[in-house]
Amino acid sequence: xxxxxxxxxxxxxxxxxxxxxxxxxxxxxxxxxxxxxxxxxxxxxxxxxxxxxxxxxxxxxxxxxxxxxxxxxxxxxxxxxxxxxxxxxxxxxxxxxxxxxxxxxxxxxxx
Amino acid sequence: xxxxxxxxxxxxxxxxxxxxxxxxxxxxxxxxxxxxxxxxxxxxxxxxxxxxxxxxxxxxxxxxxxxxxxxxxxxxxxxxxxxxxxxxxxxxxxxxxxxxxxxxxxxxxxxxxx
Numbered sequence: 001x002x003x004x005x006x007x008x009x010x011x012x013x014x015x016x017x018x019x020x021x022x023x024x025x026x027x028x029x030x031x032x033x034x035x036x037x038x039x040x041x042x043x044x045x046x047x048x049x050x051x052x053x054x055x056x057x058x059x060x061x062x063x064x065x066x067x068x069x070x071x072x073x074x075x076x077x078x079x080x081x082x083x084x085x086x087x088x089x090x091x092x093x094x095x096x097x098x099x100x101x102x103x104x105x106x107x108x109x110x111x
Numbered sequence: 112x113x114x115x116x117x118x119x120x121x122x123x124x125x126x127x128x129x130x131x132x133x134x135x136x137x138x139x140x141x142x143x144x145x146x147x148x149x150x151x152x153x154x155x156x157x158x159x160x161x162x163x164x165x166x167x168x169x170x171x172x173x174x175x176x177x178x179x180x181x182x183x184x185x186x187x188x189x190x191x192x193x194x195x196x197x198x199x200x201x202x203x204x205x206x207x208x209x210x211x212x213x214x215x216x217x218x219x220x221x222x223x224x225x
Contacts, residue, residue, distance in 0.1 A: 004154075006154075031210055031211050033212065040218075040220075041217075041218070042200055042215035042216065042217055042218050043155070043200075043213070043215055045212050045213070048210050048211075048212055050210050055210050056210060056212065090154055090155065092155075092213075094204075094211045096211070099143075099145060099157045099160050100157075100204070100211065100213055101157070102147075102154040102155040102156070103154050104153055104154040105153070105154045107152075
C-alpha cells in the first residue's frame with residue numbers, strides 16, 4: 001500500500017469556522033508533511049513532522065495548527081482563516097531520503 | 112540555500128513530438144532529485160527519481176539523468192501522448208536538518224494536442 005489518504009477532498013468554510021483536515025498513511029513512514037499549493041504555483045512547505053514530533057514550522061500563521069496523534073495520522077486544524085488561505089492542501093509522507101508520497105489534497109475555499 | 116530552476120512554460124506539443132523540460136539545481140550537499148507530475152485537480156505523483164550522480168531515472172517513457180557536473184536533471188520523452196498533458200515539477204531533497212523536505216521548481220505546464 002503506497003497510498004496517502006486525505007479527507008475531505010473539498011471543504012468550504014467561513015472565516016469564523018473551525019475545521020480539520022486529515023491525512024493517513026500506512027507505509028510506516030516516519031516523516032509527514034503539510035504543503036500548501038496555490039493555483040499555478042509549486043507546493044510550499046508548511047510543516048514537517050519527524051517521528052511524531054514537529055520538526056519544521058515554516059513561519060505558518062497560528063490559525064493553522066498541526067497535530068500528529070500517531071505515526072500514521074496527521075491533522076491540520078483550521079481556525080479563523082482568511083480568503084487568501086484558499087488553496088489545495090497536500091499531505092505527504094516519506095522515509096529517509098526516499099521519495100515523498102502525496103495525497104490527492106483537500107481543496108479549501110474560505111468564504 | 113537549496114533551489115531548483117525549471118524552464119518556463121507553457122509547453123505545447125503535437126502528439127508523438129519529442130519533449131524536453133530543463134531543470135537545474137543548487138544544493139549545499141548531495142541531493143536526491145525527482146520529477147513529479149500533477150494532473151488537473153489531483154495531488155502530485157512521483158514520475159521518476161535519481162539519488163546519485165549519473166543515475167538515470169525512467170518511468171512511462173520519461174527519462175532524466177542526474178548530471179552533477181552541470182547540476183541538471185532534464186526530463187525527456189521521445190514521443191508524447193495527449194494523456195501526458197499535466198504540470199511537471201522538478202524537485203530535490205537533502206539529508207540533514209531539512210528532513211527530506213522537497214524544494215520544487217516553478218512547474219511546467221505541458222499540453223499535447225492530437
